[in-house]
Amino acid sequence: MNGNYGGGSNSRPDYIRSFLKKPPLILKDFHQEDILEFLNMGKKREFYEGQAVSEASSYMKFSYLIVDGKIGIWKNNIQLVTYGSRTFLGETFLFGKNFQSVRLVSANKSTLLRFSRSATLKFFRKKPEKLFNIFTRNIIRTQQNKLGQLTTQMYRFKKRLLDNPPPR
Secondary structure, three states: OEOOOOOOHHHOOHHHHHHHHOOOHHHOOOOHHHHHHHHHHOEEEEEOOOOEEEOOOOEOOEEEEEEEOOEEEEEOOEEEEEEOOOOEEOHHHHHOOOEOOOEEEEOOOEEEEEEEHHHHHHHHHOOOHHHHHHHHHHHHHHHHHHHHHHHHHHHHHHHHHHHOOOOO
16 A cells, blocks of 8 residues: 655644655655655555564565564574564665575564565655665665664673573
8 A cells, every 4th residue: 555645734644744754774864855855655564463574585676664563584494683663674786686685574563665676676766866875875874873783782692602601
């Protein structure tokens, strides 16, 4: 379902109003009109707990903005991390047709906006180059945040292992 919420703010879903008031990091420093147009590109998708959002070994044709709920990132049946509302997943989808190496699974009832690679590239082709530069900077910031979260998680895991070594 594609939303066209360009009309009055009363006709917009709560998440659109919320994202306009406080944009997710991926849309930071966008003008309100550009945020709204970008969000309108997304197709709203709902997932139930345990449902796969995307599979590993598939081409990255889509990215996702978590509207509500949590999405787990899995590799080889191990959950690596879980992300919540306002997180943009699959942010490198614009930079080539790469294979996705992880599986995205809904950790609970979740609502996402799904963005296709082709529609997103088309969106940025009709915008000033400056907007794509801002988006690219926001992708880097998003990846820095995710890397920081993973580093913290790795530290905690290693500390637990060192504090409680397995019996010999």
